[in-house]
Each structure stands twice: as structure tokens, then as C-alpha cells.
Amino acid sequence: MSVSDVLLIFLGRREGVDGWLRLRDGAVVARGTGLEGLPDLADPLRIVAAVPGDAVAIHRFELPEGLAPAQAAAAARLMAAEVSAQPVSEMHVAVGAGREGDALRLVALVPALAMADWLGRLQAQGLDPDSVIPEPLLLTAPDEGFRRYDRGELPLYRGRNEAFSIEPDLAALVVGDAPVETIGDEAFERGLGDTIAAPAVDLRQGAFAKRRRWAIDWKRLRRTALVAAGILLLTLAIQIASIFRYTFAADALEAEAAEVAAGVLPGSGPVTDPARQLDSRLAQLGGGGAGFDTLASGLIAGIRATPNVQLTALVFDREGSLRATVQGDTPAAFSALEQRIEASGFEVDVGPARSGGGQPTAELTVRAS
Incomplete structure (x- = not known):
């Protein structure tokens, strides 16, 4: 004015x-x-x-x-x-x-x-x-x-x-x-x-006092629209990144399952369907109990839930027990893994910890309750 x-x-x-x-x-x-x-x-x-x-x-x-x-x-x-x-x-x-x-x-x-x-x-x-x-x-x-x-x-x-x-x-x-x-x-x-x-x-x-006339601040409105569009694009980018992350994680899990299956299946043929091929091998061995896939699922779930623990060897014996060799950063990690597997409804025997490859190593035996 x-x-x-x-x-x-x-x-x-x-x-x-x-x-x-x-x-x-x-x-x-x-x-x-x-x-x-x-x-x-x-x-x-x-x-x-x-x-x-x-x-x-x-x-x-x-x-x-x-x-x-x-x-x-x-x-x-x-x-x-x-x-x-x-x-x-x-x-x-x-x-x-x-x-x-x-x-x-x-x-x-x-x-x-x-x-x-x-x-x-x-x-x-x-x-x-x-x-x-x-x-x-x-x-x-x-x-x-x-x-x-x-x-x-x-x-x-x-x-x-x-x-x-x-x-x-x-x-x-x-x-x-x-x-x-x-x-x-x-x-x-x-x-x-x-x-x-x-x-x-x-x-x-x-x-x-004179009341101010309300007017649209177009400059501020444009800035607000740009910020809203940026937030929307960022949210969309996060969703897309999450999808890719879950996809890569699933691929890694499948590769890990194939690697584990290759370690217990005889011969050098390719592992294309780990679950089916392991079930077939279990039937050949006459395995019973809870079955390899059930025990392996409980073991792998426990390993994934326990930080700094990794699987190095896996054997399914004729008595229906799953023997695994695991490495961890401390012996306490093996106790935490044992508790998680038992919480899933399985029996676990943990052998004494020993040094292997510069890290504590232990033998686990998992069987159905």
C-alpha cells in the first residue's frame, strides 16, 4: 500500500x-x-x-x-x-x-x-x-x-x-x-x-484494527507442492528399494539353500530344487522323524535370528537327526542359538566349543522332540 x-x-x-x-x-x-x-x-x-x-x-x-x-x-x-x-x-x-x-x-x-x-x-x-x-x-x-x-x-x-x-x-x-x-x-x-x-x-x-484480506500466496503454494512431490517421490523410491532388497534377499536365501543342499546330496549334479532333491535323498536313506526339511528350517531360522553365527557343515543321518557345524564370535552365541532352536520345538545337543578357522566352532545335533 x-x-x-x-x-x-x-x-x-x-x-x-x-x-x-x-x-x-x-x-x-x-x-x-x-x-x-x-x-x-x-x-x-x-x-x-x-x-x-x-x-x-x-x-x-x-x-x-x-x-x-x-x-x-x-x-x-x-x-x-x-x-x-x-x-x-x-x-x-x-x-x-x-x-x-x-x-x-x-x-x-x-x-x-x-x-x-x-x-x-x-x-x-x-x-x-x-x-x-x-x-x-x-x-x-x-x-x-x-x-x-x-x-x-x-x-x-x-x-x-x-x-x-x-x-x-x-x-x-x-x-x-x-x-x-x-x-x-x-x-x-x-x-x-x-x-x-x-x-x-x-x-x-x-x-x-483492520482485518487483513486473506489471499493465496502462490509462491508459497508452489513451494509446498514441490516439497509434497519430493516427499511422494522419495516414498516411492523407498518402496522400490525395499522391493529390490527383498528380491535380492530371497535370491540369496535360495542360493544358500542350494549351497547347503549341494553339501549333503551325493554326486556333482546341479541343485535345481533343493527341497525336492533333499526329500528324495531322505527317502533313499530311509530317514524319518521330522524330516530334513523341517529340521533344516528350524536350524536355519535359528541361525538367521542369532547375530554373528554361520553354518559351515550340515549332515542328515539315518536316525533322522541333523548334525550341523556352526561358527560364532563367542561361545555365548551358541547358547543363544540353542535356545532359539528349542523355542521352535526341537531338541538340541550342543557340543563343546573349539577353535576352528580363528573363530569358536561347535557341533549341533538337532532332532524332533
Whole structure:
């Protein structure tokens, strides 16, 4: 939103709109009475509403420096309760910007119903102001004394730290002997650029702050879509990698089964179907019991579940027992293997551990329970 292109709307003291000014780069370029000839309300036009000064009480409060806006508003509300003629719960309290090294802050008090009425009147005409400024604060502050501008029924007064709009007789009591500079339309309009760019107090805050229009951030949406697509592709890649890993593991298991079968089958012929060829060999040997495949499955399952244990030899005897030679990193690994095979429902005899090939080696005999 550009502060160089401003639509200033003057609200009437009773109802409606008194008139408007169009400012560009601080200079008035168009004007109108009421809402006649109002320019198109297109961005980046900034809309500022000027509200009657006699409806707003402007005070100076000493607030600690460094307060957050919400803290400053809460502190000002407590102080306003001591000077407000109406219950502070019925008032809208707006705090002006602080000046470095100065604890005094301008604080505006206006009935909340009046504030709601002003905004309602404007919004009914399709106008949603970005700022709401009391009319006396549209005057630039003088270095000393007061500056007066006669606009409408009541003149506007602005001092160094004061701003009000009251009847001239009452104003004389407030001003006292202080010098008063009366300005005309040209001087008033010449100072609007500064007073609008940095309002001493903007009533559009707190409960009456302008709500931001919700808009789609297309750049952020595109980034989110790219991240989502990346996550989806990564998930798909993980699934594909898992499929290949399981496939390779199955191939390795089949190769291991063929290697084990080749060690117990007679002759040098190829092993194409380990389970069928072992069953055939078992039948030739008249083996019984649980059968080679059942015992071998229990043994191999136990070996796979026991870390750092590998099979080096396997023999199935005529009594239906499976004798295996295994190597491990420690003798404790053989005890763990024995427990796992027994948990599968088989009897296991573990021979004493000996050294073979630089690693502990043991003989196992597995048979059906």
C-alpha cells in the first residue's frame, strides 16, 4: 500500500460524509463533497478517514518506554479510567506512537459505539479505511503555542502535545495566553502529507484494527507442492528399494539353500530344487522323524535370528537327526542359538566349543522332540 496515493474522507458530525480529498505525493489532486466523484478504489490507494474532533478526547499519558503495543494499550486504559467521564469499558482507547527519549504518549479516547458507527457508515459505502485519524491531528504541530484551522462548525486546535475541537469560547479558556496561529485551507492541505503518513494517533487499532484480506500466496503454494512431490517421490523410491532388497534377499536365501543342499546330496549334479532333491535323498536313506526339511528350517531360522553365527557343515543321518557345524564370535552365541532352536520345538545337543578357522566352532545335533 502506497502512502503517496491517499483518499482522505471527512466524516460528518452527525451522519454521512462531508467530503473527500485525493492526495498524491502529499499534494491534493482532486476533491469532492459528499461521495460525489469518488475515485476508483483500486490498490494501492490508501483510504484514511478523518472523524470529528469533538467526539474524541486526546490526552497525554506517561507510559514506560519499551512496552509492546498490547502492554501500552493496557497501561493507557488503566490511566484513562481516571479521566474518562464514561466507564472505560465503553471506550475505545488508542495509543499513539512513542518518541525516543520521551515517555509522554498521546492517547485518544472515543466511545466504542461511535467508532463502530463510523466504520459501519463507511463500510456501507464500500469503504474500509486503513487509518482513522481525529480531525485535530490532521494539523501539523507548531513549535510553540497552538495552530487553529476553522473547518465546519467547530475549529480545530493543535498544540505541541494537545489536540482538540471545541467552541471558540471554551477554546479561549484552554489556550489562555499562548500564541495561536490561524491557518487557511492551503496551509492545512499542505501539511496533510506528513500528518497522514505518520499519524500521531491512529484509531484503527485494537478491537477496531483492520482485518487483513486473506489471499493465496502462490509462491508459497508452489513451494509446498514441490516439497509434497519430493516427499511422494522419495516414498516411492523407498518402496522400490525395499522391493529390490527383498528380491535380492530371497535370491540369496535360495542360493544358500542350494549351497547347503549341494553339501549333503551325493554326486556333482546341479541343485535345481533343493527341497525336492533333499526329500528324495531322505527317502533313499530311509530317514524319518521330522524330516530334513523341517529340521533344516528350524536350524536355519535359528541361525538367521542369532547375530554373528554361520553354518559351515550340515549332515542328515539315518536316525533322522541333523548334525550341523556352526561358527560364532563367542561361545555365548551358541547358547543363544540353542535356545532359539528349542523355542521352535526341537531338541538340541550342543557340543563343546573349539577353535576352528580363528573363530569358536561347535557341533549341533538337532532332532524332533
